[in-house]
Amino acid sequence: MKPVEAAIAELAASIAALAADAQAIRSATGAAGEGTVLLVDDDPVARMMTAAALARRGWRVIEADSATSALQLFEREQPQVIALDAVMPERDGFATCELLRQLPGGVHVPVVMLTSLEDEQSVVRAYDVGASDFFVKAPGRWMLLSQRLRYLVRASRVRAELARSRADLLRVQRTDALTKLPNRRRFQEIFGAELQRAHERGSRTGLLLLGVNRFRLINDSLGVGAGDQLLLQISRRLADAFRGEGDADRSRQWGCDSDDVDPATRPPGPCMARVGGHEFACMVPDLVYEDDLERLARQAFEAFEQPFWVGGNELFATASIGAVVSPSDGRRVVPLLARADLAMRTVEEVGGNGFRRYAERMNTTRAAHWKLESDLHRAIGLRQLRLLYQPKIDVATGAIVGAEALIRWQRDGELVSPAAFIPAAEDSGLIVPITEWVLTEACRQLGVWNRAGLPPIPLSVNISGRHLQRGTLTVPVRDCLNAYPIAPGQLELEITETALMRNLDDVLPQLRALKALGVSLSIDDFGTGYSSLAYLKRLPIDILKIDRAFVGELETSRESTALVGAIVSMGHGLDLDVVAEGVETPEQMRCLAQRGCRLMQGYLFSHPVTPDRFADMLAQGSRSLWRADAPECSTEGTR
Numbered sequence: 001m002k003p004v005e006a007a008i009a010e011l012a013a014s015i016a017a018l019a020a021d022a023q024a025i026r027s028a029t030g031a032a033g034e035g036t037v038l039l040v041d042d043d044p045v046a047r048m049m050t051a052a053a054l055a056r057r058g059w060r061v062i063e064a065d066s067a068t069s070a071l072q073l074f075e076r077e078q079p080q081v082i083a084l085d086a087v088m089p090e091r092d093g094f095a096t097c098e099l100l101r102q103l104p105g106g107v108h109v110p111v112v113m114l115t116s117l118e119d120e121q122s123v124v125r126a127y128d129v130g131a132s133d134f135f136v137k138a139p140g141r142w143m144l145l146s147q148r149l150r151y152l153v154r155a156s157r158v159r160a161e162l163a164r165s166r167a168d169l170l171r172v173q174r175t176d177a178l179t180k181l182p183n184r185r186r187f188q189e190i191f192g193a194e195l196q197r198a199h200e201r202g203s204r205t206g207l208l209l210l211g212v213n214r215f216r217l218i219n220d221s222l223g224v225g226a227g228d229q230l231l232l233q234i235s236r237r238l239a240d241a242f243r244g245e246g247d248a249d250r251s252r253q254w255g256c257d258s259d260d261v262d263p264a265t266r267p268p269g270p271c272m273a274r275v276g277g278h279e280f281a282c283m284v285p286d287l288v289y290e291d292d293l294e295r296l297a298r299q300a301f302e303a304f305e306q307p308f309w310v311g312g313n314e315l316f317a318t319a320s321i322g323a324v325v326s327p328s329d330g331r332r333v334v335p336l337l338a339r340a341d342l343a344m345r346t347v348e349e350v351g352g353n354g355f356r357r358y359a360e361r362m363n364t365t366r367a368a369h370w371k372l373e374s375d376l377h378r379a380i381g382l383r384q385l386r387l388l389y390q391p392k393i394d395v396a397t398g399a400i401v402g403a404e405a406l407i408r409w410q411r412d413g414e415l416v417s418p419a420a421f422i423p424a425a426e427d428s429g430l431i432v433p434i435t436e437w438v439l440t441e442a443c444r445q446l447g448v449w450n451r452a453g454l455p456p457i458p459l460s461v462n463i464s465g466r467h468l469q470r471g472t473l474t475v476p477v478r479d480c481l482n483a484y485p486i487a488p489g490q491l492e493l494e495i496t497e498t499a500l501m502r503n504l505d506d507v508l509p510q511l512r513a514l515k516a517l518g519v520s521l522s523i524d525d526f527g528t529g530y531s532s533l534a535y536l537k538r539l540p541i542d543i544l545k546i547d548r549a550f551v552g553e554l555e556t557s558r559e560s561t562a563l564v565g566a567i568v569s570m571g572h573g574l575d576l577d578v579v580a581e582g583v584e585t586p587e588q589m590r591c592l593a594q595r596g597c598r599l600m601q602g603y604l605f606s607h608p609v610t611p612d613r614f615a616d617m618l619a620q621g622s623r624s625l626w627r628a629d630a631p632e633c634s635t636e637g638t639r
Contacts, residue, residue: 034058034146035080035153040070040096041114042088046137050083050114053142059149067091071099078105080153083145084131086115086122094129101130108159110152112145176274178228179235187273187281192333194271194285195326205326206284206293209340210238210300213318213352215278222311229310230317231278237303238280242270242296270296275337279344290357293323297355320347321355329358342366373428375411376421380437384410387441388608389459391617392579392601395593398626400618402458404494404601405442406608407434431464436476438462440483443491445611447484454618460492460522465499471506474513481517488518492543496524504535515540522579526567536574544571546597548582554591565595572596593628 037059041047044065051061062077064070067088074082082100086093093113100106112133113126126134132152135145174186182190191207198205212234219227271283284296300321307314322343330336343358379385385407392402409416425431442461450456467473473493481488493514500507500523511521522543546567553560564580571578580592583602592600605626606617 034060034150036060036062036077037149038062038064038070038073038077038079038082040064040067040082040088040093041085042066043085046085050142050145054083054146054149057143057146059146067096067099070096071103074100074106074109075103079109080156081110081112081149083112083114083135083149086113086117086126094125097126097129097131108156110149110156112148112152178232179274181235181239181280182271182273184273184275187271187275187283188333188337190271190273191283191336194283195331195333195336198285198326199331203285204287204328206287206290206296207324207326207336207340208282208284208293208296208300209275209322209337209344210280210282211276211320211344211348212278213320213348215317218310218315218317222313226310226313227278230308230315231274233308233310234303234317235272235274235280238282238300239272241299241303242272242282281337281340287325290325293325293357294355297321297323301353301355318353320344320352322347322358323355324358339363369424372421372424373430376409376424376428376430379409379411380433385434385437385441386410386415387438387445388610389445389614390601390608391606391614392460392599393605393626394598395589395600395626395628396598397622398624399622400455400457401599402460402492403614404460404462405438405445406462407438408608426464426466429466431466432470432472435462435464435467439476439480443480443484443486446486446490448611449615449618450485452615454615456487456490457618458490458492458520460494462494462524463499465496468495468499468507468510469503471510473510474517477514477519478517481519489520492520492522494522494524494545497526500539501535504538508538511540536570541576543577543579546578546580548602551580551582551588551592551602552584554588555585561591561595564592564597568592568595568597589628 034057037054039047039051039054039061040063041050042065047063047065051063054061062073062079064073067090070082070084073079084093084097084100088096091099093115097111097113100109100111110132111130112135113131114135114137115122115126116137123134133148135148174183174189175181176183191205194205197203212231215227215230218230270285273281273283275281282296282300284293287293300319304317304319307316309315322340322345324330324336324340324343326336329339339358339362342362343356346362347354347356386409387405388408389403389405391400392404393399394401407418409418409421422431425434438461442459446459463473477491477493481491514521520542521540522545523539523541524545525547526544544567546564550560550564550567554564568578577599578597579599579601580588580597581601583589583592583600583604585604588602589600589604609617
């Protein structure tokens with residue numbers, strides 16, 4: 001045999017032995033721990049040697065000799081890393097890398113370009129087509145290649161874990177933990193993208209904002225856990241109510257795990273979200289008829305028709321719904337949400353359980369309300385509040401036997417009635433400092449009259465239910481009694497029947513503490529609330545004040561006349577004084593006196609007057625015009 005032929009035979013035998021050895025190594029370590037590498041090289045000897053070297057170092061190697069087989073193997077095997085020869089016939093490694101990046105799962109898989117080319121142009125081209133790294137092939141560098149692949153796989157896994165963690169974090173940040181609906185943040189993103197899409201297409205977008213009425217009472221009485229159960233049931237019912245909207249494809253959902261909101265791939269139908277503690281929003285894309293919003297609202301109301309079962313308790317809930325339409329009501333997310341909220345609050349203010357579309361006049365009214373509250377904040381500091389005094393008359397003698405302090409606001413040169421600003425004071429919480437100011441001023445004025453030698457009369461002050469709810473009324477009353485020269489019995493506190501009964505068990509200790517200070521307690525507007533003899537016996541009260549609504553009907557309604565007579569008899573039977581307020585005609589005065597009511601106040605006797613004018617009236621003594629003389633009560637026109 002010739003020497004050359006002998007050398008060729010020896011090389012072939014060596015290659016065959018090496019191939020068998022490589023195959024044995026791959027079989028033994030194919031499931032080992034470094035991961036799977038897809039090795040792509042058209043040179044069988046180079047591919048065999050590289051595969052054997054990587055297999056020895058713990059890699060599971062799958063081999064491809066062309067771009068076509070590489071693409072097929074990648075889709076089937078989904079390797080952790082790809083070692084791709086740059087120079088191959090037909091389709092080289094650069095083109096193959098570009099194709100790999102377009103396959104499902106191919107965007108982030110690490111790709112190492114294997115080449116003997118070290119020129120700058122080849123390196124730049126490798127990275128341009130999406131290669132993760134560049135490795136120059138050379139004998140004996142297998143350990144370095146293995147380490148490079150290991151690093152890329154590890155980095156890929158870290159990147160994938162970070163991506164998963166980021167997706168989880170985004171989902172948490174954008175999802176309501178209780179209902180699993182999009183939260184306010186996510187809803188604003190979705191709503192904003194939809195408004196942009198609608199603007200480009202010239203379509204309209206509707207928005208419903210639903211609030212659960214009196215939800216705080218449920219939390220306060222049954223606990224936060226019960227409130228959460230109720231909200232979860234409400235969210236499921238609302239989802240069912242809106243499920244019939246949109247096209248037939250219900251498989252897609254408004255997601256919470258992505259930064260992007262792609263209008264082209266958005267789910268069909270409304271998007272529902274929880275945007276507040278007890279508030280839900282429903283965005284309606286591609287709105288055709290505005291009447292559809294009211295129809296959807298009716299579907300939402302139907303979800304509240306059946307009772308909710310929470311912790312073994314049967315609960316009924318109602319809702320208030322406000323609606324807006326873009327672009328007619330606006331084109332931006334935040335103003336639209338604010339206007340829907342304003343429409344919803346308008347429903348709540350009239351009792352709830354209704355639907356209302358936003359109108360610009362609501363904004364004007366609300367702006368006036370905020371202006372009123374803002375001015376009211378400054379009213380105390382600017383000394384704009386005034387007290388007027390309306391006398392209480394004993395019609396048996398015609399004498400002034402007491403007075404009621406009535407607050408007025410000197411705003412911009414005119415006196416504002418409390419009916420105009422007290423509701424705003426209640427809403428804002430300003431009623432508490434205002435009530436304390438009234439207490440202080442009334443006691444100061446009593447002290448002035450006492451020092452002037454006028455007959456010592458009781459003065460009544462209206463108390464806000466906020467003080468009773470807070471349990472903070474005793475301290476300011478005690479401070480006023482200590483600060484001014486008045487007897488405790490000269491101060492009467494008037495509390496409405498509704499405020500008393502809102503939480504009687506909490507109110508009773510406060511009333512007893514006030515009685516211990518020596519003040520008198522009066523139930524104002526009696527007859528408009530519970531009017532129960534059982535609770536009257538429990539309350540440490542001294543006076544009943546008959547509501548003016550009944551007094552005003554004495555001349556026209558037998559029922560009111562009979563009711564007033566019953567209140568007077570009940571009050572006297574409990575050893576209480578009974579005062580009728582709102583007396584405006586002599587006939588009303590005589591009718592009340594005929595039924596045993598001697599104490600009255602109203603425009604028949606005097607409008608509320610200034611402190612100086614009241615002092616003059618008190619000094620004058622009794623008046624015959626204020627005496628009833630117990631005539632027969634006329635019943636003409638009474639039904």
